[in-house]
Amino acid sequence: LAPGGILLACTNHRGITVEQLRSHLQAAARSAGCPIRRLRTLPTAGDHPPPPGSSGRLKSVLLEA
Numbered sequence: 001l002a003p004g005g006i007l008l009a010c011t012n013h014r015g016i017t018v019e020q021l022r023s024h025l026q027a028a029a030r031s032a033g034c035p036i037r038r039l040r041t042l043p044t045a046g047d048h049p050p051p052p053g054s055s056g057r058l059k060s061v062l063l064e065a
Contacts, residue, residue: 001034007063018059025063038064 001007009025016024018041029036042060050056 001029001032001063001065003035003065005065007065008060009063010058010060012057012059014057016059018055018061021059021061025061029063029065034065036063036065038062040064 007025009021011021022039022041025039026036040062042062044050044056044058045060048056048058
């Protein structure tokens with residue numbers, strides 16, 4: 001990712017938490033030598049509401065280099 005670039009990472013996988021997704025993105029950026037300026041977890045979209053008592057399956061993270 002070029003400096004100033006933006007990456008949107010999303011997953012519906014039940015086996016990964018948003019914290020794990022963020023951790024994977026941070027590790028990949030470190031491995032690639034890409035400094036992260038901002039890493040932000042995005043709210044769940046209205047068309048993918050989580051079931052009651054759950055954080056839901058859709059996880060979205062915005063990374064800015």
